[in-house]
Structures are given as C-alpha cells and as structure tokens.
Amino acid sequence: MADLVRIREVGLRDGLQLVKDVLPTELKLEWIEAAAGAGLPEIEVTSYVPPHVIPQFADADAVTAAALEVPGTLASALAVNLKGAERAYDLGIGKINYVISASEMHSRANVRRTRQEAVEAFRAVAAERRSRGLEGKVALSCGIATAFGCTLQGEVAEADVLRLVAEAVEAGADEIMIADTVGYADPLRVRRLFAAVLAETGSTPVAAHFHDTRGLGLANVMAAVETGIRRFDASLGGLGGCPFAPGATGNIDTEDTVYLLETQGLSTGIDMRALLDLRSRLSAWLPNETLGGAVQKAGIPGLAESYPSLATAMA
Amino acid sequence: MADLVRIREVGLRDGLQLVKDVLPTELKLEWIEAAAGAGLPEIEVTSYVPPHVIPQFADADAVTAAALEVPGTLASALAVNLKGAERAYDLGIGKINYVISASEMHSRANVRRTRQEAVEAFRAVAAERRSRGLEGKVALSCGIATAFGCTLQGEVAEADVLRLVAEAVEAGADEIMIADTVGYADPLRVRRLFAAVLAETGSTPVAAHFHDTRGLGLANVMAAVETGIRRFDASLGGLGGCPFAPGATGNIDTEDTVYLLETQGLSTGIDMRALLDLRSRLSAWLPNETLGGAVQKAGIPGLAESYPSLATAMA
Incomplete structure (x- = not known):
C-alpha cells in the first residue's frame, strides 16, 4: 500500500458554507497559504453562488484570484451551474468542482432542479469549456x-449513482467524487459502492x-x-455539515x-x-465553531519513532 | 461476516476510574440494569482497589453483590492482584479481569511492579481459583x-506482548484482552498484532x-x-482515559x-x-464530563430501512 494519497482541503468551502460568521478574506488567504505550505495538493477555495444565497462566499472572486497566486497547490472551487462555471472560467481557475445529487429529493431541495437537469447543466459546463478552448487546461470534477x-x-x-457516474464521465468529467453528504456510509457499503463506481469509471480517477x-x-x-481509492476530501477540524443533515458532525478531519x-x-x-499549526489558528479565527x-x-507524542513519515513531518 | 460480536461495557470501571465526581451506588446499579436490559452480554462493574486509591470504587462490594442479581448479563470486575481477586472470589463473581502491562515502565508506574511480578501474581490468582475449586465456575480474563x-x-x-500472552494462557487465562491503553494503535498494526496474538492463543478467545x-x-x-476478533471493550459516551495518556479521549463509544x-x-x-436511552441518562448523571x-x-433517522438489525432494535 506504500503509495500516494491526494487530500483535498474543503474547509474553505464545505466547511465554511454553514458558518454564520463571515471569515474575512485575508484570513481565508492565510488559510490557503498555510494549507499550501503544509503540502495540501488541492484546496477547494470557494463557491460561486450569489452573495445573498451564501454571504460567506461574497468574496469568491477575490479569494480565487489570490489563491491562484499561491504556489504549490491546485486551487479549485465549486460551481453548481453554468453561470458559476462561467465565472470560474473567467477567473482562470484550473479546476471546477461540480455536483449532482443522486437523490432526486435532495437535488430539488438543494439546488431546485431534477437530477437530469443537473446532468444537462454539467454537459453545458463541459461544452462551455470546449467552446473556450480550455480542454486540458481546466479540469472538471x-x-x-x-x-x-x-x-x-x-x-x-x-x-442511480452508477448511471449518474456514467453520464458524468461521458460528459467529460476528469474526476468523479462520491459523497456521503449526510453520513449514511459504512465500511461495507463503501467497499460495495466504490468497487461498482471504479468498474464504471475506467481511467477517470475517483x-x-x-x-x-x-x-x-x-x-x-x-x-x-x-x-x-487514493483521493479524499477532508476539512480542518472537521468543519462543515449539511443543511439537510441536522446535528451532522461535519466532514472528516483533515x-x-x-x-x-x-x-x-x-x-x-x-x-x-x-497542519496542526494551521489548525490552532483556525480555532482562533472561528471562536463560535x-x-x-x-x-x-x-x-502525537512518542509516535515519531513508530512512523518515519510522521517523524519527518515533525522533525 | 454474519456472526456474533460480544461487547463488554467498561464505562463503570475504565470509564469512571478518572471521574472525580463519585457516582452514587444506586445510579451505578441503574446503569448496570439498563445496560443488561439493552442486551450487553458483559459489564465490567467495578474494580477491587483500596478506597483511598480510587474513591470511585469504594462501593465495589455493594456494586458487585447487586450486579450479580441482575439477570441477562455477565458481571465481571477488575482485580490487578491476588488481594483483589480474593475479594472477587469471596463475592462470588463469575469473571475476573486481570491486567499486565506490556510496557515495563507503565507497569511500574501504574501498579508499582515489574511485568514479571504481574505474571507471577496472575499465576497466584489462578492457583487461588484452583484451591477454591472454582475452575470452570469463575472465568479469568x-x-x-x-x-x-x-x-x-x-x-x-x-x-514482549506475545511472551506475556503465552504466559497468561499457560497460567490459565480463559480470555486474552489486548489493550491499546494510550491510543497508539492503527489499522495496520492492529491487523499485524492481532494476527500474531491469535496464532499464539489457539482456542482461547481474544x-x-x-x-x-x-x-x-x-x-x-x-x-x-x-x-x-469478535470481542470488544467499549464505554458509553466514550467515557474514560488513562492517567498516563494526557488529553486522551477515552474508550471507543459503545x-x-x-x-x-x-x-x-x-x-x-x-x-x-x-442503549441510546441509557446514554441520555448518563449525560445527566455526569454533568461535569x-x-x-x-x-x-x-x-439514526432513515437508517432503519437500510439495516434490518437496527430496524428491529428501533422498532
């Protein structure tokens, strides 16, 4: 199993999404810089939604522009429709994260559209990438x-999940991300579903x-x-949740x-x-969370000798 | 994998051990009765130590006597020396949990003896069982x-672990329990150590x-x-810790x-x-924890349909 795992920090997007206190843009940038400095290969930095929907992301353009200047990490962002994706393309981002709900009811409640409409919008996002000549330049997850x-x-x-995966791959997805949005997964079901998804995706990473x-x-x-699976989303301090998952504890901790x-x-x-240094700062930035x-x-006292990789990190 | 797993509730012993507020005996008994009612097959109800060492267990005799009257569960208790075991035998308990530290330094700090002295004391506990004619009547873990x-x-x-396991089995242990006392285990090391232990123990359960x-x-x-492995210790609400593991989060949650x-x-x-009903009561009993x-x-809303076993429990 000695190989590489790629972790995407989603605290700035999925994590902050439900946080009432708007984190100042400069602290978001400090977070991004510190996460990049700690070696996180990808950071989902924001979401392109109208400010009145989620005030936390009113600074999405500024955050994106600044994040793209941070070396050593891939800045990605969430766009759930063509309008958001157009903003992302305009900003010059290298990767867009799109999402389709496998639950018809969640899809309607969360983004007010059917799953099939979500698939069609993803096709439009991919078509827009093509028409802008951005294939091979902007990745679509x-x-x-x-x-x-x-x-x-x-x-x-x-x-339903497998059909949506197949449609997403066919539409041009460079990555498929399978989300347990409300915390219903367990190891047995994880093995079953991911094995089925991997059989569907071929060379597209999951x-x-x-x-x-x-x-x-x-x-x-x-x-x-x-x-x-060798790619995981996580958020520092487990920040996050879901408006449709009451009491939810949030994402897994980075x-x-x-x-x-x-x-x-x-x-x-x-x-x-x-990473732990950044985590300490996060507690200070979000005192109400x-x-x-x-x-x-x-x-991790005394563990350095057991784990050479952690020992190196802690040295 | 459709088989039985045996969970031992250790909240009343490992959980309460570091709790400063002494839980009244009647609440301990309510805990034991409710845990038995919820179907816990074994409950570690107390520890036989002098009251000045751990005041929480000053009522060990009363708790044991009452626990032995509770139907539907096996009451066990911790005894870390011959004196404690003699108390347990006198009280008529059906199972004694003994412990040896694999770490020489932890053994000296925790119970002021070497590992070898701990092995010899376990032999004395087993010899005492023999001399009382209690073999086959009192189990030794x-x-x-x-x-x-x-x-x-x-x-x-x-x-060192495997040598102690072999000595414990040879001395007459009916069960071997492998403890990650300070939270250093990880899945890879768990697989490695438990496979080695199982190869050592033969028919003795682990x-x-x-x-x-x-x-x-x-x-x-x-x-x-x-x-x-099909036997696990756990404590309600993850109550517990270790005086030598600062900041430790406690046992896994039952x-x-x-x-x-x-x-x-x-x-x-x-x-x-x-179980969740009992867990709610526990929060009220231990407001400072x-x-x-x-x-x-x-x-677990909406999960009943996914898991027939939980559905039955929730019905």
Missing part, C-alpha cells in the same frame, strides 16, 4: 452527492467525500483505501485523516506539524 | 495493557480494547474484526461501536434504542 442515502428521500439506489456524522468517517476512509493514512504506510505529502480533531487534542 | 506502545516507554516490542485517542478507534475495530458492527452485518444482540458519541448526537 463531478461529485455525486447523497450517494449513500439521503435524509429527505431515504434510500438512494446504487443504479475521489471520496465522507462526513463523520455517525463516527464512521475514518473507518470509511480505510474501506475506500482498501478498495483502491488532520486525523492524514494521521490515519500516514500510519498505513500511505504518503500524503503533508507536514503534520505545519466547535471544531473536532482527535490528533489536535491528543498530539 | 488476562488483559495485556499498552500493547501498542506507551507514553512513558515509547515502543513496546511485539515479542478481545480488543481500543481508545479513540487519535480518532482511529472505530477504524481499529474494523481492522480487528477483519482479523477475526453506541458508535454497536452502530458500526451492526452496519457490517455483525450481530451484537444490543437494542440501540435502549464531556461525553462523546456521534450516533447519540446525530441519531
């Missing part, structure tokens, strides 16, 4: 949300997005790793996820000391 | 503490005791399950562990609704 079930609809059929809603987040990461993966002989390329993260709390 | 490393000593050699110190508790449970195992098609025989447990926080 297509996430499948509520892939393990939905608080509104209940069960989500695996066949990422996993887990929430730790019911405590199974890192057990799910292990199951996905064992199934061959720092605990890195710790888990490194102990398994996988390399994240992330400097744990720098309850942040998680067991490694932050317990530290 | 022998735990190996700090089996994955120690905050005081650092590394603990696998060979239990696992994990702390969630660095967030890997349930990932470690999965790894142990995959290695063939409720999250049950949820994980049931989603994997394993049967714990535990009624989740009754920060209890964990993601399932308690998020609930």
Whole structure:
C-alpha cells in the first residue's frame, strides 16, 4: 500500500458554507497559504453562488484570484451551474468542482432542479469549456452527492449513482467524487459502492467525500483505501455539515485523516506539524465553531519513532 | 461476516476510574440494569482497589453483590492482584479481569511492579481459583495493557506482548484482552498484532480494547474484526482515559461501536434504542464530563430501512 494519497482541503468551502460568521478574506488567504505550505495538493477555495444565497462566499472572486497566486497547490472551487462555471472560467481557475445529487429529493431541495437537469447543466459546463478552448487546461470534477442515502428521500439506489457516474464521465468529467453528504456510509457499503463506481469509471480517477456524522468517517476512509481509492476530501477540524443533515458532525478531519493514512504506510505529502499549526489558528479565527480533531487534542507524542513519515513531518 | 460480536461495557470501571465526581451506588446499579436490559452480554462493574486509591470504587462490594442479581448479563470486575481477586472470589463473581502491562515502565508506574511480578501474581490468582475449586465456575480474563506502545516507554516490542500472552494462557487465562491503553494503535498494526496474538492463543478467545485517542478507534475495530476478533471493550459516551495518556479521549463509544458492527452485518444482540436511552441518562448523571458519541448526537433517522438489525432494535 506504500503509495500516494491526494487530500483535498474543503474547509474553505464545505466547511465554511454553514458558518454564520463571515471569515474575512485575508484570513481565508492565510488559510490557503498555510494549507499550501503544509503540502495540501488541492484546496477547494470557494463557491460561486450569489452573495445573498451564501454571504460567506461574497468574496469568491477575490479569494480565487489570490489563491491562484499561491504556489504549490491546485486551487479549485465549486460551481453548481453554468453561470458559476462561467465565472470560474473567467477567473482562470484550473479546476471546477461540480455536483449532482443522486437523490432526486435532495437535488430539488438543494439546488431546485431534477437530477437530469443537473446532468444537462454539467454537459453545458463541459461544452462551455470546449467552446473556450480550455480542454486540458481546466479540469472538471463531478461529485455525486447523497450517494449513500439521503435524509429527505431515504434510500438512494446504487443504479442511480452508477448511471449518474456514467453520464458524468461521458460528459467529460476528469474526476468523479462520491459523497456521503449526510453520513449514511459504512465500511461495507463503501467497499460495495466504490468497487461498482471504479468498474464504471475506467481511467477517470475517483475521489471520496465522507462526513463523520455517525463516527464512521475514518473507518470509511480505510474501506475506500482498501478498495483502491487514493483521493479524499477532508476539512480542518472537521468543519462543515449539511443543511439537510441536522446535528451532522461535519466532514472528516483533515488532520486525523492524514494521521490515519500516514500510519498505513500511505504518503500524503503533508507536514503534520505545519497542519496542526494551521489548525490552532483556525480555532482562533472561528471562536463560535466547535471544531473536532482527535490528533489536535491528543498530539502525537512518542509516535515519531513508530512512523518515519510522521517523524519527518515533525522533525 | 454474519456472526456474533460480544461487547463488554467498561464505562463503570475504565470509564469512571478518572471521574472525580463519585457516582452514587444506586445510579451505578441503574446503569448496570439498563445496560443488561439493552442486551450487553458483559459489564465490567467495578474494580477491587483500596478506597483511598480510587474513591470511585469504594462501593465495589455493594456494586458487585447487586450486579450479580441482575439477570441477562455477565458481571465481571477488575482485580490487578491476588488481594483483589480474593475479594472477587469471596463475592462470588463469575469473571475476573486481570491486567499486565506490556510496557515495563507503565507497569511500574501504574501498579508499582515489574511485568514479571504481574505474571507471577496472575499465576497466584489462578492457583487461588484452583484451591477454591472454582475452575470452570469463575472465568479469568488476562488483559495485556499498552500493547501498542506507551507514553512513558515509547515502543513496546511485539515479542514482549506475545511472551506475556503465552504466559497468561499457560497460567490459565480463559480470555486474552489486548489493550491499546494510550491510543497508539492503527489499522495496520492492529491487523499485524492481532494476527500474531491469535496464532499464539489457539482456542482461547481474544478481545480488543481500543481508545479513540487519535480518532482511529472505530477504524481499529474494523481492522480487528477483519482479523477475526469478535470481542470488544467499549464505554458509553466514550467515557474514560488513562492517567498516563494526557488529553486522551477515552474508550471507543459503545453506541458508535454497536452502530458500526451492526452496519457490517455483525450481530451484537444490543437494542440501540435502549442503549441510546441509557446514554441520555448518563449525560445527566455526569454533568461535569464531556461525553462523546456521534450516533447519540446525530441519531439514526432513515437508517432503519437500510439495516434490518437496527430496524428491529428501533422498532
């Protein structure tokens, strides 16, 4: 298993999305710079939505422009429709994260459209990329949300997920991201669904997005790793949640996820000391948020000798 | 994997051990009765130590006597020396949990004796059982503490763990319990150590005791399950810690562990609704303790249809 795992920090987008206190733009940039400095290969820096919908992302253009100047990391951002994608293309971003809900009810509640309309909008986003001559320059990631079930609809059929994956790949997705938006995944279902998705995607890489809603987040990461997944979304301090998942604990913690993966002989390329330093600053920036993260709390004393990769990071 | 997993509730012992507020005896009994009612097959009800060492266990005799009257569960208790075991035999308990530290430094700091002295004391406990004619009537479990490393000593050699396991089995242990006392385990090391221990123990069952110190508790449970382990210690709300593991988060949560195992098609025989009801009462009984447990926080709405075993429990 000694290979590379790519972690995308989504705290600035999925994490901040439900945070009432608007984080000042300069702190967002400090976060991006520190995350890049800690070795995070990709950072989802913002979301292109109208400011009245989510005031937290009113500075999306400024954040994007500044993030694109930060060396050593790939800045990506969320666009859930053609309008958002056009803004992203105009800004010169290198990767757009798009999302389709596998749950029809979640799709209608979250973005007021059917799943099929979401697929068609993704095709329009890809067509726009083509017409701008940006193929090979801007990557398109297509996430499948509520892939393990939905608080509104209940069960989500695996066949629905696989059909959407196939349509996204066919439309031009450079990456498929499978999201357990409300925390219904468990190791057994993770293995089953990701194996089926991998059989569908061929050479298109597949990422996993887990929430730790019911405590199974890192057990799910292990199951996905064992199934061959090497790309994971995570947010510092587990910041995040979902408006349709009441009480949800948020995303899996970046720092605990890195710790888990490194102990398994996988390399994240992330400097744990720098990451924990950033994590401490985050607590100060968001005093009204309850942040998680067991490694932050317990530290990793005495572990350096057991894990050469962490020892290097801590040296 | 559709088989039985046996969970031992250790909140009343490992959980309460560091809790400053002494829980009244009647609430301990309410806890034991409710846990038994929820289907927990074994409850570690107390520890036989002098009251001045741990005032929380000053009522050990009364708790034991009352617990032995509770139907439907096996009451066990911790005894770390012959004196404690003699008290246990006198009280008529059906199972004694003994413990040996695999870390020489932890052994000296925790119970002021060498590992070899701990092995000899276990032999004396077994000899006493023989001389009282209690073989086949009182079970002896022998735990190996700090089996994955120690905050005081650092590394603990696998060979040391295996030697202690062999000595405990040879001395008459009916169960071996491998404990990650300070939260140094990870899935890779869990698989490696438990496979080696299982090769050593033959027909003697092996239990696992994990702390969630660095967030890997349930990932470690999965790894142990995959290695063939079917006995786990857990405490309600993750209550617990270790005086030599500063900042430690405590044991893995009983409720999250049950949820994980049931989603994997394993049967714990535990009624989740009754368990969560008890968990709510625990928060009220211990207002000064920060209890964990993601399932308690998020609930399991909409999941009944996905997991027939949980549906039955919730019915």
